[in-house]
Amino acid sequence: xxxxxxxxxxxxxxxxSKRPVRERTGRFVVEGPQGVREAVRWTGGQVREVYxxxxxSVRYQADIVAPARAVGVxxxxxxxxxxxxMSDTETPxxxxxxxxxxxxxxGEVLSTRPRCVVLLVEVRDPGNAGTVIxxxxxxxxxxxxxxxxxxxxxxxxxxxxxxxxxxxxxxxxDLDPVATLxxxxxxxxxxxxxxxxxxxxxxxxxxxxPHCWVTGNEARGLSEDLLLRCDDQxxxxxxxxxxxxxxxxxxxxxxxxSAGRRASGASAL
Amino acid sequence: xxxxxxxxxxxxxxxxSKRPVRERTGRFVVEGPQGVREAVRWTGGQVREVYxxxxxSVRYQADIVAPARAVGVxxxxxxxxxxxxMSDTETPxxxxxxxxxxxxxxGEVLSTRPRCVVLLVEVRDPGNAGTVIxxxxxxxxxxxxxxxxxxxxxxxxxxxxxxxxxxxxxxxxDLDPVATLxxxxxxxxxxxxxxxxxxxxxxxxxxxxPHCWVTGNEARGLSEDLLLRCDDQxxxxxxxxxxxxxxxxxxxxxxxxSAGRRASGASAL
Numbered sequence: 237x238x239x240x241x242x243x244x245x246x247x248x249x250x251x252x253s254k255r256p257v258r259e260r261t262g263r264f265v266v267e268g269p270q271g272v273r274e275a276v277r278w279t280g281g282q283v284r285e286v287y288x289x290x291x292x293s294v295r296y297q298a299d300i301v302a303p304a305r306a307v308g309v310x311x312x313x314x315x316x317x318x319x320x321x322m323s324d325t326e327t328p329x330x331x332x333x334x335x336x337x338x339x340x341x342x343g344e345v346l347s348t349r350p351r352c353v354v355l356l357v358e359v360r361d362p363g364n365a366g367t368v369i370x371x372x373x374x375x376x377x378x379x380x381x382x383x384x385x386x387x388x389x390x391x392x393x394x395x396x397x398x399x400x401x402x403x404x405x406x407x408x409x410d411l412d413p414v415a416t417l418x419x420x421x422x423x424x425x426x427x428x429x430x431x432x433x434x435x436x437x438x439x440x441x442x443x444x445x446p447h448c449w450v451t452g453n454e455a456r457g458l459s460e461d462l463l464l465r466c467d468d469q470x471x472x473x474x475x476x477x478x479x480x481x482x483x484x485x486x487x488x489x490x491x492x493x494s495a496g497r498r499a500s501g502a503s504a505l
Numbered sequence: 506x507x508x509x510x511x512x513x514x515x516x517x518x519x520x521x522s523k524r525p526v527r528e529r530t531g532r533f534v535v536e537g538p539q540g541v542r543e544a545v546r547w548t549g550g551q552v553r554e555v556y557x558x559x560x561x562s563v564r565y566q567a568d569i570v571a572p573a574r575a576v577g578v579x580x581x582x583x584x585x586x587x588x589x590x591m592s593d594t595e596t597p598x599x600x601x602x603x604x605x606x607x608x609x610x611x612g613e614v615l616s617t618r619p620r621c622v623v624l625l626v627e628v629r630d631p632g633n634a635g636t637v638i639x640x641x642x643x644x645x646x647x648x649x650x651x652x653x654x655x656x657x658x659x660x661x662x663x664x665x666x667x668x669x670x671x672x673x674x675x676x677x678x679d680l681d682p683v684a685t686l687x688x689x690x691x692x693x694x695x696x697x698x699x700x701x702x703x704x705x706x707x708x709x710x711x712x713x714x715p716h717c718w719v720t721g722n723e724a725r726g727l728s729e730d731l732l733l734r735c736d737d738q739x740x741x742x743x744x745x746x747x748x749x750x751x752x753x754x755x756x757x758x759x760x761x762x763s764a765g766r767r768a769s770g771a772s773a774l
Contacts, residue, residue, distance in 0.1 A: 270748075278746070363632070371754055376744025404746035439765070475645030475764050477547070477673035479539075481757075485640055488754045489761055495744050496708070 237290060238314040241321035249287075249322040249334060255388045262337055264390035267328040273299045274400030275335050280307030284334045287314045287322065292330030300331065324392035337390055342381070342416065345406045346423040350378030351446050352494040353425070354487060357383040357413045357462060358453040365389055366397025367484040368451070368491075373401035375491035376498070381416060381448070382409040417465050420448050427466040429458055430490050432480045434469030438490065441470045443497040449490045454483050506559060507583040510590035518556075518591040518603060524657045527606075533659035535604055536597040542568045543669030544604050549576030553603045556583045556591065561599030569600065593661035606659055611650070611685065614675045615692040619647030620715050621763040622694070623756060626652040626682045626731060627722040634658055635666025636753040637720070637760075642670035644760035645767070650685060650717070651678040686734050689717050696735040698727055699759050701749045703738030707759065710739045712766040718759045723752050 251257045252265045266275050275283050286304050290313050293301055322332050354372050359365045365387050372380050382389055389409050420427055426447040450466055452458030463469055472486050520526045521534045535544050544552050555573050559582050562570055591601050623641050628634045634656050641649050651658055658678050689696055695716040719735055721727030732738055741755045
């Protein structure tokens with residue numbers, strides 16, 4: 237059992253809370269049983285190491301320990317103090333994993349003929365990025381694309397807000413937005429800007445062909461240039477006195493409209 | 506211009522970031538131009554004082570200063586340091602208001618024959634509570650009810666996440682959930698538990714009569730007792746590998762399903 241919170245190994249894992257360190261090493265940290273379980277289950281080979289408290293290794297025997305061993309992941313027992321020192325939160329609930337980022341190529345993902353994807357342009361809030369990844373997963377979307385200038389999807393807070401969905405569908409960061417719109421067009425994927433002042437109401441959006449929802453920055457939305465490069469501009473209606481919806485809510489409604497269209501051919505949910 | 510961040514007046518406003526102080530004084534703080542503007546616009550009489558930097562009082566002359574004066578609100582100029590010392594955030598964007606909480610009675614709100622309301626039971630995250638209030642507003646719902654044991658809706662973080670919607674529709678905190686379900690039934694408002702394992706899919710929910718969405722705690726959901734006391738249990742479908750949606754996303758989808766039903770009689774958005 238590792239008990240020294242100041243050990244080099246602990247420090248080097250804690251350092252993964254910094255983006256440059258994640259980028260240099262190609263690794264990131266997943267905290268808590270839900271995230272670690274989903275990482276082991278869906279991306280077994282990418283999980284480098286799992287650290288658990290003795291108590292957690294009993295409790296998560298079937299959920300994490302056995303499946304991790306089965307795919308050859310190295311497991312370590314560590315004290316709660318060591319786990320707290322490794323992670324971004326005070327209470328990683330007894331489990332932390334170090335995972336290698338493996339990013340699929342955009343062309344590869346698009347060649348699988350996705351029906352619905354989402355492109356986040358300059359999303360800045362880790363909670364928003366994570367929530368949209370979770371919503372995309374829940375709505376059965378096929379991939380999440382993230383532009384340059386966005387929050388790092390491997391930041392601890394983003395990883396936490398995905399609630400494991402980061403490991404359920406391809407998430408491709410660091411994309412140039414203009415080049416990505418071109419690539420989507422080349423793959424005959426219709427691009428729909430989610431924009432509060434869009435001309436098309438969500439209910440009237442053309443969702444029966446493969447499409448990509450494009451959402452902009454929390455404060456500024458999408459640039460005029462990107463708006464015009466999309467095939468359509470779609471607004472989620474606001475019925476009350478609110479000026480707008482927040483980014484994650486609007487994206488969730490758009491993604492579920494797509495899901496509903498797929499499921500029923502007509503009704504939006 | 507107030508320049509002393511350690512003045513008694515500044516300290517007493519800063520103290521409103523603590524729930525017991527808010528409850529004792531019946532006042533809370535609104536930070537930033539959007540929230541203050543909406544507070545002045547929709548609840549003029551409840552705004553006690555507005556503090557602005559000299560720069561902000563020029564910039565928000567038409568949006569905040571003139572409308573506040575028109576309803577007799579006292580305005581003060583203060584340095585950026587004073588505003589930062591008053592508020593919970595580092596950057597209140599030059600404007601802070603002190604507002605009196607005025608809570609309407611549940612019976613009064615229900616006697617206006619609302620078509621759709623939402624009841625949050627033991628919601629614990631300020632961002633979730635604020636986001637649901639914003640979503641309820643955007644979806645044209647008529648009121649937000651909040652149970653005892655929930656986060657304080659007047660906490661700075663909740664107020665911020667409502668983006669002004671706190672002032673757009675009645676928000677009633679501190680309600681006993683069981684008594685509230687009885688009161689709703691007495692007003693012939695159908696209660697729909699939003700629950701991941703509900704038998705009724707959202708698309709099939711009966712939304713053409715007055716109804717109340719009931720959502721539970723982030724981690725535990727609704728208790729078995731409350732689930733059974735509701736008229737129906739409704740689930741938002743999950744299409745991908747995600748275990749669930751988060752509370753705010755699920756509530757947003759439910760509230761928009763209600764809005765869509767009202768708007769079109771059929772389609773959910």
